[in-house]
Amino acid sequence: MDAIVCVKQILDPEMPASAFKVDEASMTIVTPPGVQQVISPFDAQAVEAALQLRDAAGAGTISVLSLGPDSARDAVKHGLAMGADEGYHLNDPAFEDGDSWTTALALSKAIEKIGLPDVLLFGRQAADWDYGVVGGMVAELLDLPSVTVLRSVEWRDGKIGVSRVVSDGFESVSTTTPCVLTISNEFGDPRYPQLRQIMQAAKKDVTVWTPADLGIDPSAIGAAGARVKMERLFVPKNETQVEFIDGDSPAEKAQALARKLREAKII
Amino acid sequence: MASVLVIGEAPDGQLSATSAELLGAATRLAEELGGGVACALIGGALSSAAQAAVAAGAETVYAADHESLAQYHTEAYVPLAAAIVQQDTPQAVLIGQTSIGRDLAPRLAARLDTAVVMDAVDLAVADGRIRATRPCFGGNARQVVTITSDPQIITVRAKSQDALDPDASRRGSITAIAVDPVAPSAAVTGKEQVQSEGVPLNTAEIVVAGGRGLGQESAFRDLEELASVLGAAVGASRAACDLGWYPPAQQVGLTGTVVSPTLYLAVAISGASQHMAGCGGSKSIVAINKDPGANIYNFCRFGVVEDYQKVLPPLTAALRELLQD
Numbered sequence: 148m149d150a151i152v153c154v155k156q157i158l159d160p161e162m163p164a165s166a167f168k169v170d171e172a173s174m175t176i177v178t179p180p181g182v183q184q185v186i187s188p189f190d191a192q193a194v195e196a197a198l199q200l201r202d203a204a205g206a207g208t209i210s211v212l213s214l215g216p217d218s219a220r221d222a223v224k225h226g227l228a229m230g231a232d233e234g235y236h237l238n239d240p241a242f243e244d245g246d247s248w249t250t251a252l253a254l255s256k257a258i259e260k261i262g263l264p265d266v267l268l269f270g271r272q273a274a275d276w277d278y279g280v281v282g283g284m285v286a287e288l289l290d291l292p293s294v295t296v297l298r299s300v301e302w303r304d305g306k307i308g309v310s311r312v313v314s315d316g317f318e319s320v321s322t323t324t325p326c327v328l329t330i331s332n333e334f335g336d337p338r339y340p341q342l343r344q345i346m347q348a349a350k351k352d353v354t355v356w357t358p359a360d361l362g363i364d365p366s367a368i369g370a371a372g373a374r375v376k377m378e379r380l381f382v383p384k385n386e387t388q389v390e391f392i393d394g395d396s397p398a399e400k401a402q403a404l405a406r407k408l409r410e411a412k413i414i
Numbered sequence: 415m416a417s418v419l420v421i422g423e424a425p426d427g428q429l430s431a432t433s434a435e436l437l438g439a440a441t442r443l444a445e446e447l448g449g450g451v452a453c454a455l456i457g458g459a460l461s462s463a464a465q466a467a468v469a470a471g472a473e474t475v476y477a478a479d480h481e482s483l484a485q486y487h488t489e490a491y492v493p494l495a496a497a498i499v500q501q502d503t504p505q506a507v508l509i510g511q512t513s514i515g516r517d518l519a520p521r522l523a524a525r526l527d528t529a530v531v532m533d534a535v536d537l538a539v540a541d542g543r544i545r546a547t548r549p550c551f552g553g554n555a556r557q558v559v560t561i562t563s564d565p566q567i568i569t570v571r572a573k574s575q576d577a578l579d580p581d582a583s584r585r586g587s588i589t590a591i592a593v594d595p596v597a598p599s600a601a602v603t604g605k606e607q608v609q610s611e612g613v614p615l616n617t618a619e620i621v622v623a624g625g626r627g628l629g630q631e632s633a634f635r636d637l638e639e640l641a642s643v644l645g646a647a648v649g650a651s652r653a654a655c656d657l658g659w660y661p662p663a664q665q666v667g668l669t670g671t672v673v674s675p676t677l678y679l680a681v682a683i684s685g686a687s688q689h690m691a692g693c694g695g696s697k698s699i700v701a702i703n704k705d706p707g708a709n710i711y712n713f714c715r716f717g718v719v720e721d722y723q724k725v726l727p728p729l730t731a732a733l734r735e736l737l738q739d
């Protein structure tokens with residue numbers, strides 16, 4: 148059971164909301180002091196899913212693939228430390244400031260170059276821009292079946308059984324391989340690499356590819372190829388003022404709240 | 415050819431509320447773009463949904479009606495949606511940001527060699543193209559974007575747009591789309607419906623939600639009691655769902671359900687941005703949280719800084735009394 152997991156490095160999405168700032172002029176996020184770049188959480192869960200599938204199948208190669216600047220190498224290393232075998236990093240200025248389309252194009256070329264595995268895994272969405280597009284686009288570009296937003300995956304002798312999270316419950320789906328799967332948080336916590344594994348991963352090589360290595364025209368990727376143009380980036384204003392309910396005891400506060408809700412015609 | 419084509423949903427043969435909202439948005443956008451509104455429906459037993467789409471603003475309805483399409487299926491829906499878009503050649507395609515839309519839109523965009531913007535909450539026209547505003551960074555920020563390729567495909571958040579008043583006297587044409595069922599590579603083999611007892615979350619006027627600070631699964635029974643007094647739905651934070659205290663289908667937030675009730679009562683929820691992304695549109699937010707510095711209080715109309723265990727029983731009693739008369 149061979150798999151490729153696409154992982155993105157992002158600013159830690161668990162940072163406190165109060166630390167979040169944007170620079171409206173350059174339309175970029177201001178990295179607050181002390182906040183780290185991390186592997187996007189759904190992507191770590193996708194690596195976990197790949198490792199579990201391999202365990203179930205008994206053997207296989209897990210590759211981790213990331214497109215991003217120099218620092219994105221750490222996201223690949225995180226996947227290797229979790230137990231993946233090979234790392235690939237698409238790193239070149241021409242890849243920068245792309246959109247879902249240019250990312251999907253570059254990743255699909257890299258996947259073809261690595262060799263199509265049984266399973267391609269993605270996060271349900273990158274927890275920075277929250278798009279949720281790249282997995283589906285790669286599936287389409289490579290003409291593969293896709294099943295999205297999964298809480299579980301199972302290896303069934305060359306086929307894959309999954310449980311999808313849908314609005315009113317769960318759907319069981321059985322798919323042939325090769326296929327594209329996108330993983331949601333319901334999958335459960337990914338394993339956390341131990342120090343020894345981090346040291347081992349540090350020694351592993353990560354293959355770096357440029358657009359030329361993938362046979363992509365630089366005008367098709369990055370800012371040059373992007374089809375979504377950002378006009379503005381801002382933090383929405385919030386002018387709500389909370390009124391804390393007074394009272395001598397919790398019960399009095401509860402009663403006062405009930406009265407306030409009625410007076411304000413909220414109930 | 416329409417300016418704006420809506421890909422609607424008709425589960426159980428009924429046009430969904432979100433589809434009607436999208437047709438309302440499409441009507442407003444098409445007016446500015448100087449063209450018409452069309453609606454694509456893919457499903458089973460669509461005749462009344464097609465009529466409803468006309469009443470909701472569609473001048474042309476494309477109906478791919480076949481029993482094999484009663485349930486959403488990627489491999490069947492994507493080619494049909496693509497065929498309808500190619501037949502109609504609209505400037506823009508609107509799709510709901512639903513389980514179906516999330517799955518369909520990215521593949522459809524790649525198949526049509528164009529781009530897609532997900533989860534728009536505001537749509538406007540500038541220089542003949544659509545400008546979509548969408549939350550990002552877990553709800554911390556918003557971006558305004560334009561798609562430069564055609565057609566412009568945009569998924570739109572439920573309840574972010576107003577439907578037109580349905581008007582049965584509106585006239586529209588209904589075009590049947592030929593359906594050729596294919597054996598899929600990825601087949602749906604089962605469905606587990608998670609029945610939420612009581613009021614459904616996404617349409618509730620009042621939502622009572624619980625978080626990790628409840629400390630125990632059984633506290634949700636107390637929230638359910640409060641909810642039944644208020645006629646409310648019960649929601650949960652992701653932390654509470656991840657702990658197995660409440661079903662994922664009841665999760666409110668970025669990756670859960672987006673709710674916009676008149677009252678959102680958050681109990682022992684800290685108010686992380688990804689949670690607020692799912693309830694920030696509520697008319698009034700009220701929190702019970704023992705930490706006066708909790709982020710949720712930045713969004714609240716009223717707050718009770720207390721241990722929820724001491725507040726819930728008297729609150730339930732007081733509301734029961736109040737709502738009796």
Ligand SMILES: Cc1cc2nc3c(=O)[nH]c(=O)nc-3n(C[C@H](O)[C@H](O)[C@H](O)COP(=O)(O)OP(=O)(O)OC[C@H]3O[C@@H](n4cnc5c(N)ncnc54)[C@H](O)[C@@H]3O)c2cc1C
Pocket residue numbers: 160161188274552624625626627628650651652653654665666667668669670681682683684685686687688689692702703704705708720721722723
């Ligand atoms: C990519 C991504 C997507 C996410 N999507 C979602 C999502 O869709 N929905 C979602 O909810 N979260 C989501 N999260 C998680 C989110 O960041 C928070 O971790 C989560 O919302 C926290 O849940 P909570 O408020 O219940 O728990 P906590 O943050 O632990 O807060 C518990 C609160 O309870 C209070 N408390 C404790 N004891 C008591 C008591 N006895 N009485 C009163 N108050 C008490 C505490 O003061 C605290 O404020 C996402 C995170 C990421 C990274």
Ligand SMILES: Nc1ncnc2c1ncn2[C@@H]1O[C@H](COP(=O)(O)O)[C@@H](O)[C@H]1O
Pocket residue numbers: 153154155156187189190193212213214215247250254268269270271272273274276277278279280281282
């Ligand atoms: N730059 C990237 N490098 C590798 N994988 C990515 C990248 N961007 C997105 N992905 C993958 O695609 C998924 C969806 O991303 P998105 O469509 O941007 O929300 C992510 O969870 C990753 O698995």
